[in-house]
Amino acid sequence: MAISLSKGQRISLEKNGGSLKHIEIGANWGAIEKKTLFGGKKHVAVDLDASVGLFDAQGSLVDTVWYGQLKSKCGAIQHSGDDRQGDTGGDDGLDNEVIKINLDSLPANVDKLALVLNSYSQQKFDAIPFAGIRIxxxxxxxxxxxxxxxxxxxxxxxxxxxxxILGSVYRHESGWKFRSIGATIAEKDLKGSLKAFAENYA
Incomplete structure (x- = not known):
């Protein structure tokens, strides 16, 4: 059974006593449904962007994986690509954007990964019917x-x-942990979001 995370919770990325070597983090959300003049329904596309910043132990940004750069320079992280719509008709059970992470292949200087979510179309999160991440x-x-x-x-x-800032994947002893952060920030783009992570969570 999947673990349902709450803000600030930390979990070890291991299963059956062994560290996970490969994880995929999926962002899932719904398009906004609005009523039309004559009682019908229409869907308004929601363009959310899930991105990952790679940080070293000193809190410096090493690399970024986002819809403009789908693969990390080290090759350990791969982004599925930009989804500009969101689910229509409810949650289809699949993720809209997926970030694949090979934990064993991350360079030794990468100490933590920052997972951030930005509304490219500037639609506010409370207007979106559902949104979440799955590990x-x-x-x-x-x-x-x-x-x-x-x-x-x-x-x-x-x-x-x-x-x-959704959360972070960070080194802990010989393995990795995930921290669910769930912090809203004033910044409106990826660059500002990663700067906020570096200042407060790196």
């Missing part, structure tokens, strides 16, 4: 391999915001 202990091909989930839609602290 998969393998391929993000469906709900069966979900290791942990973090719901970021049903929290009043997200109201009025267009950027948030």
């Amino acid at each position: 998969h202990d393998g391929a993000a091909s469906g709900p069966d391999g979900v290791f942990a989930t973090f719901d970021v839609a049903h929290d009043a602290s997200f109201n009025g915001s267009v950027s948030m």
Whole structure:
């Protein structure tokens, strides 16, 4: 059964006593549904962007994986590409954007990964019907391999915001841990979001 994370919770990325070597972090969200003049419904596309910043132990940004750079320079992280729509008709059980991470292949100087979510179209999070992340202990091909989930839609602290720091993957002893942060920030783009992470969470 998947772990349902709350803000500030930390979990070890291991299963059956062994460290996970490969995880996939999927961002999932819904398009906004609005009523039309004559009682019908229409969907308004929601363009959220999930991105990862790679930081060293001193808190300096080493690399960034986002829709403009789908693969890290070290080759250990791969982004599935930009989803500009969101799910229509409810959650289809699949992730809209997926970030694949080979933990064993990350360079020794990479100490932590920052996972951030930005609303490219500047639609505020409280207007989006659902949004969350899933951590998969393998391929993000469906709900069966979900290791942990973090719901970021049903929290009043997200109201009025267009950027948030979802969490971080960080080295701990010989393995890795995940920290669910869920912090909204005033910044409105990726560059500002990673700067906020470096100042407060790196």
